[in-house]
Amino acid sequence: MAAPDLPGFRPGTVVTGASHGGQYTIQSLIGKGANGNVYLVRTAGGQQAALKVGPEKPELKAEVEVLAQLKKSELKNGDHRSFLLDADRYQTEDRSVPFYVMKFVRGVPIDAYIRKYGYRHIGTAGLGLLERLSGLHRAGFAFGDLKPCHVLVEESGGVELVDYGGATVIGANVKQYSGWYDRKYWNAGTRTADPGYDLFAFAVLCLHVFDERALRRVDAALLPQTRSVEDLIQLAGRIPALKPFEPWLARALRGGFHNAREAHAQWKVLCRLYPTSSKKGASKLLATAFFGSLILLGIVLYTGLSI
Known part of the structure; x- marks a missing residue:
């Protein structure tokens, strides 16, 4: 079951976080689920990201808590590729809705x-x-x-x-x-x-x-x-x-x-026992085969002239 559509989330809408002030321009709807809707957005810095917004449900809050803890752990270990970019609330005319922003994975x-x-x-x-x-x-x-x-x-x-x-x-x-x-x-x-x-x-x-x-x-x-x-x-x-x-x-x-x-x-x-083939490897193989054929041709010609 998909979460109900949230008012105002149409292409061009600017979602502004009430606490952190982050601004995200809605580009398109990516998907719907029971815990919220996911949109492709553009950040104020011009980068694409994914924004998930949903009703006031503990499941969405739990997702954010997991991602926040993961981000904290990653930063502690010197990893800066965190999936979570922001978490905040968006104020509509009649209610406040939670959302979080994550890295958009192409x-x-x-x-x-x-x-x-x-x-x-x-x-x-x-x-x-x-x-x-x-x-x-x-x-x-x-x-x-x-x-x-x-x-x-x-x-x-x-x-x-x-x-x-x-x-x-x-x-x-x-x-x-x-x-x-x-x-x-x-x-x-x-x-x-x-x-x-x-x-x-x-x-x-x-x-x-x-x-x-x-x-x-x-x-x-x-x-x-x-x-x-x-x-x-x-x-x-x-x-x-x-x-x-x-x-x-x-x-x-x-x-x-x-x-x-x-x-x-x-x-x-x-x-190591299961190498991925690559263009570089293929080119090396072709080059080896080419030079091998030249050597073989030389041998044949030399043998023919000797006879």
Whole structure:
């Protein structure tokens, strides 16, 4: 269910924060959800950003609190790529509505990115995702509702998590989850928010992106009480493109990593066995082949003249 339209939020409307004074010009509506509407805006400095505004609901407040804590943690660790830019209230004629402003990510969901650029890019995309999860975990939260539409990858390869509505304080019960990505769904653990919950979801995400049909078949063939993490591990072993990451996937599905930093380090090691093809690499290969053919031609000519 979408949140009700908020008066005055039309293209060209200038949203001014009542406390901080930030000004954001509405460009277009990006999407609607139960907790609010998201707009593409232009800041006073001319940069594009995304503004989420919604009714007075605890869910929206909780999102802002998570992002604020994440920003604080990132700044403490010298990271200045914070997703949260501002949080304030906008005063209309008859009410005050909360909003927050976030970085606008020019990216596509991770499954669409892999389809467009090739399966080998899961290596670098996975590193970026694990880095973002690690930062969130250090701030004291698990993402919770990890799935393809919540992982955007930019053309440059940068990765960003979006929609923090499911982010949950580590140790509490996960607030939002989705079927396949929920470890309890597979009888593989609890719904307690912890790093392992997100890592399990990332492993299932890989299976979903690389062979959705097979994942659906596995799920359809099992009863709720017979679902098992071993079924997922066996599926991972049957997907050729994921072969280099099979040990990592099995470990994540079984809850074998202590934290996302450890998972990131192991993924990075496996990436060396799974290089992403590039134009530079292709050019080097062509050059090698060209010079190799010249040498071969020289040998043939020399042999012919000698005879």
